[in-house]
Amino acid sequence: MNSKIIFWINDDLVQIGLTKILQEKYNFENYAILNITEKQKQFFQKQRLVKFNKIWYYHDHIHKTSKTPDLAYLKSIEEKYKINLWLLASNERFFSEFNKFYKFSQNEILSILEQECKLFENIIDKVQPDFFLAAVTTLHHDHLFYEICKAKGVKVLMIKPSFLLGKFIISSETDTIENIQSSTSYHFSSxxxxxxxxxxxxxxxxxxxxxxxxxxxxxxxxxxxxxxxxxxxxxxxxxxxxxxxxxxxxxxxxxxxxxxxxxxxxxxxxxxxxxxxxxxxxxxxxxxxxxxxxxxxxxxxxxxxxxxxxxxxxxxxxxxxxxxxxxxxxxxxxxxxxxxxxxxxxxxxxxxxxxxxxxxxxxxxxxxxxxxxxxxxxxxxxxxxxxxxxxxxxxxxxxxxxxxxxxxxxxxxxxxxxxxxxxxxxxxxxxxxxxxNSFEFDFHRLSVEFDNYFHLGGFLADVKIPINKMKSFLEQNNGDYEKLAAEFVKKIQKYEHQKSL
Missing domain, CATH: 3.40.50.2000 (Glycogen Phosphorylase B;)
Structure with a gap:
């Protein structure tokens, strides 16, 4: 397979094993936006465990500036992609009362949105990805990228927990199940x-x-x-x-x-x-x-x-x-x-x-x-x-x-x-x-194990990631990542088959 996949990877880095399997076993072209800290960035600059065709370090492209935001451009983004930017930004925890360390001005928020939109449009136009793979969006920036991908016709494959613990669904939306198929294996009577x-x-x-x-x-x-x-x-x-x-x-x-x-x-x-x-x-x-x-x-x-x-x-x-x-x-x-x-x-x-x-x-x-x-x-x-x-x-x-x-x-x-x-x-x-339409997967165990392995139990995100230690973690959890990759490939194959009809 030579389909182009773009990933959004946050500083928990749990997805890195998935990108490795999809590239090595299934021969996808891997691209990634990395929302990570400076110390984690050093790992990606040196590692050869996972091959990426290209990486964008998100925070390298978002700068503090005194330049007045381009409101005309932001309005065009809202119209083009049917996105309410201010609604998305006003509920961003870093821009709201939840942030106890810094109060962003209106212009600062709009400037960040402008830089993000230009970055995201540029990435999608250059790569022309077939698929966007991610966990459920959690902050305004990955959700903004998700919305732009959908509007531009990039197929979104998002892994999300169902409301039944331990059962996960891969879908384009967080609130629906796509390609609905249903067996009749359960017949509870009370x-x-x-x-x-x-x-x-x-x-x-x-x-x-x-x-x-x-x-x-x-x-x-x-x-x-x-x-x-x-x-x-x-x-x-x-x-x-x-x-x-x-x-x-x-x-x-x-x-x-x-x-x-x-x-x-x-x-x-x-x-x-x-x-x-x-x-x-x-x-x-x-x-x-x-x-x-x-x-x-x-x-x-x-x-x-x-x-x-x-x-x-x-x-x-x-x-x-x-x-x-x-x-x-x-x-x-x-x-x-x-x-x-x-x-x-x-x-x-x-x-x-x-x-x-x-x-x-x-x-x-x-x-x-x-x-x-x-x-x-x-x-x-x-x-x-x-x-x-x-x-x-x-x-x-x-x-x-x-x-x-x-x-x-x-x-x-x-x-x-x-x-x-x-x-x-x-x-x-x-x-x-x-x-x-779901599969069993212990994402919680994998996340906790990763936090214990690298992030001191989840207390510190900005840590150096030793390459040998990451290699060991990926080897220990290879079976889980193989299973996860296989589920994504099923979805990709199904979508490509439907597209060819």
Whole structure:
């Protein structure tokens, strides 16, 4: 095969094994945009493990400039590719209140967008790639490149986790399944059987793994801190994502962060509800973790979850309460501010549940689940409950799921959804659809192993990558990368076959 593939590789570098197999075994032409740190860049400049026809170091092309942004050019980009640039930028975590180190001006943001668009157009026009391979986009720049690729007719193949843990799908969209084919291997006859199936793929398993395995070693934390403090760091000068991150600023931020996290945890333990007796029927809203692509990219108009909770609470029928639960992995972001929790608790018909309570226990007792776009919307169906979501998801095809466009629809949507009856046949169809279009892959294990191998347990991204160590990692995980490459090749062959018809 001589098809041209362009990759977007972030600083976690997990995809590098995939690029190696696709080039060596299947003879694709490999091109890559690397969104990596300066120390990681040294590895790519010296390594011969993976052959690329050409590499672009993303941050080498994005500079701080006093030049006025070319608004006419940016407007033409919006029109040409049907992209709302400001919507994408305003929800970028580096340009928003989530960035504690640097406040970007409007002109700085527009200048970055202009440089990105010119870079991306130039790359696509020069390479003329057949395929764009990537993980699910997480930040504005890779999502912008993804949108431009789609508009220019480059076939996107994005690996994404399905809502069934450990099952992955390769698709052009994050919210749909392409080339739908479905077998009929599952014929569950009761909700109990469905729930037993769900237990093997429950999101609770992933939550526990994240809490137990990601940034869990105190030894790695201390080692990362020492390495950060006593090694050279040029990223604040070359990478806009590192602006303002001097060693003193990072150290100060970490001390403040640690104190706030402990203080917030004490507040949570003292004030959020552990035991709940549903004397009245209730509707359940699980908070999404912030900052996360599920909000910032998938649901850009629903990032203010407190305001959304207010709107849901206003829309409840008389006799219903709203139960809100904090996401357990929000601890990885230092929890929310105490003022956020107090605003939720001050609402008269809202109860705030402790993050340690299992979501499934709340779903079982609820009358309806409302979620912006999380797993709970699907899990609700397995317990015979309807759900309302605010953004398209792969499980939106279930009749028990109501997707709304604006909060004005909430009162009627809630009343309508409360009357819905779930059919087991609908869930059987959904499960068979996922089973037929997905493959099992332990991406979490591979990512954690990579972080432990190179990134001191995920605590430090800007690290030197020894070539021999990378070679060893790729050899140890060759079987996984072979499997992943084979799944991508299946999709590529299927697409090329359809294109030739």
């Amino acid at each position: 909700l109990t059987e469905l729930q037993n199936y769900l237990k093997k793929y429950s999101s609770n398993i992933q939550v526990k793994r994240n809490l137990n395995e990601f940034q869990s070693s105190k030894r790695d934390y201390l080692q990362a801190a020492v390495q950060f403090l006593f090694s050279a760091n040029s990223n604040p000068k070359t990478h806009y994502t590192y602006y303002g991150r001097s060693k003193f600023a990072v150290l100060k931020n970490m001390i403040v962060y640690t104190i706030k996290r402990r203080y917030r945890k004490n507040f949570i333990n003292k004030n959020l509800i552990y035991d709940f007796e549903n004397k009245k029927p209730f509707i359940y809203f699980p908070l999404h973790i912030e900052q996360e692509r599920g909000l910032l990219i998938d649901a850009p108009f629903y990032t203010n979850q407190i305001e959304l909770i207010r709107n849901i609470a206003k829309s409840l029928p008389v006799g219903y309460d709203l139960y809100v639960k904090e996401h357990p992995t929000q601890v990885l972001r230092g929890w929310r501010s105490i003022s956020d929790y107090k605003q939720i608790m001050d609402l008269p018909n809202v109860t705030l549940i402790h993050p340690s309570i299992k979501s499934e226990d709340i779903i079982k007792k609820s009358s309806l689940v409302v979620t912006i776009g999380g797993t709970s919307g699907l899990e609700a169906a397995f317990y015979g409950k309807p759900s309302i979501i605010f953004t398209d998801q792969e499980y939106s095809i279930l009749p028990s799921v109501h997707k709304i466009k604006t909060t004005n629809e909430l009162p009627n949507a809630i009343k309508t959804s409360l009357k819905k009856q779930l059919r087991i046949s609908d869930l059987n169809n959904y499960i068979n659809l996922i089973e037929s």
